[in-house]
Amino acid sequence: MSPSEHDIYEEHVLDHYEDPYHRGLLEQATHSDEGKNPLCGDVxxxxxxxxxxxKIVEAWFDGEGCVISQASASMLVEQMEGKTLxxxxxxSADEMLAxxxxxLTPNRQKCCLLSWRILQSAVHSPVNDSGDGDPDDDGPQFGGPSLSEES
Structure with missing residues (x-):
């Protein structure tokens, strides 16, 4: 049985889409990552x-895409704050879907799991020490600070 569109847009899903938790950029981020779903363009x-x-002191997300990708990102960052690495x-991915x-259909699961995948890689992507939060800043990238953070 295929899930109905009505089920996908349950009240708690729409709440997270219309009034997301911690949407925006975090100026004091220590780790950051971005990704997209090439099938539908969600970012x-x-x-x-x-x-x-x-410990995850703060988690924020930003992006654009369908209700599922944006609402699941909001749910995930809210769920992960205060958790340890x-x-x-x-x-797990199954816990994210739950x-x-x-x-969700398999294609829609990809929308839901996008933020989960990005979060898993963000903990391995330290932001540089220049203080501006731009990992693409000029100058060489090195992993020195991240070693102590992950030990």
Missing amino acids: IHIDLKLSEDG EELKEF LFGPK
């Missing part, structure tokens, strides 16, 4: 602020 950017002991790494709620 998600995730900024994280990690503490010295590896270990808890984040253990948070967090979203409505049953």
